[in-house]
Amino acid sequence: MDEIVLSSRMKRLTRWLDENCQPDNLICRQFDGPPFGHAYVTIDPERQGELASFNFNRVHLCGREAGMEETGIAHWTNLFIRHGVKKFFVWLSPGPEMETVRRWLEAGGLARVPYVRYPTLLREGKAPAPFRTDLDVCEVTTEAIAAAREPLGEALWPGYVQSAGKDGFFHYMAFDGSRPVAIALLAIFEDIAYLLSASTAEADRKRGAQQALIAARLAHAERLGCAIAVSETLNILEHSLGNLQRAGFREVYEKEVYAWSG
Numbered sequence: 001m002d003e004i005v006l007s008s009r010m011k012r013l014t015r016w017l018d019e020n021c022q023p024d025n026l027i028c029r030q031f032d033g034p035p036f037g038h039a040y041v042t043i044d045p046e047r048q049g050e051l052a053s054f055n056f057n058r059v060h061l062c063g064r065e066a067g068m069e070e071t072g073i074a075h076w077t078n079l080f081i082r083h084g085v086k087k088f089f090v091w092l093s094p095g096p097e098m099e100t101v102r103r104w105l106e107a108g109g110l111a112r113v114p115y116v117r118y119p120t121l122l123r124e125g126k127a128p129a130p131f132r133t134d135l136d137v138c139e140v141t142t143e144a145i146a147a148a149r150e151p152l153g154e155a156l157w158p159g160y161v162q163s164a165g166k167d168g169f170f171h172y173m174a175f176d177g178s179r180p181v182a183i184a185l186l187a188i189f190e191d192i193a194y195l196l197s198a199s200t201a202e203a204d205r206k207r208g209a210q211q212a213l214i215a216a217r218l219a220h221a222e223r224l225g226c227a228i229a230v231s232e233t234l235n236i237l238e239h240s241l242g243n244l245q246r247a248g249f250r251e252v253y254e255k256e257v258y259a260w261s262g
Contacts, residue, residue, distance in 0.1 A: 007093035037068025063095020073108035133208030193221030
């Protein structure tokens with residue numbers, strides 16, 4: 001699949017995920033004209049983490065889409081400032097006139113985040129994904145998710161819980177006997193199977209839980225007739241990236257992340 005086509009679809013998927021996996025106080029704005037282009041913006045003054053992955057004050061772009069002008073960057077900055085935000089990030093995916101957008105971002109006071117890469121990975125094959133584990137993997141109910149709060153602790157991610165019971169979301173867990181040790185989520189958007197929210201309790205890592213959870217979700221997606229499977233991670237999460245690559249995922253593009261601090 002062409003990277004620009006995929007990045008545009010992923011921006012729509014991101015908006016849908018935010019609507020279903022994020023708390024109600026997240027402010028979501030979709031722009032569709034000058035000077036913003038087709039930017040998707042989220043604002044959350046309560047989550048202004050130093051790291052891009054933990055900061056939900058974001059602008060999502062696919063290059064210079066129709067209607068985007070340089071003045072739009074100052075408008076975004078003022079919008080965040082009015083909400084008391086002192087740090088936000090621009091997530092730039094492939095699109096037209098990438099060099100122009102990079103130049104505008106830098107002129108607007110944003111600097112690209114160094115050291116960390118944010119790859120988007122695609123799987124188009126139908127072959128079963130290999131795995132080896134002594135754990136049991138299955139799809140779980142909303143009740144099972146609620147019961148897992150204490151044994152999983154911080155490994156039970158908020159977005160996983162928030163999306164429980166909603167259309168298009170399928171929740172999986174790995175168990176050691178009756179004890180939950182790992183989670184993973186499958187989201188179906190249009191004909192895309194999106195793999196996300198992979199987390200394992202620290203004491204149970206390196207037991208093959210995530211490889212088995214990847215295989216189970218891919219099999220589920222194939223039963224539903226999905227055309228492609230997509231996932232995202234960070235290059236510094238070497239184990240997560242390796243699991244996806246072993247399952248047949250390949251990197252299609254990298255999201256460039258730019259930071260602004262007031």
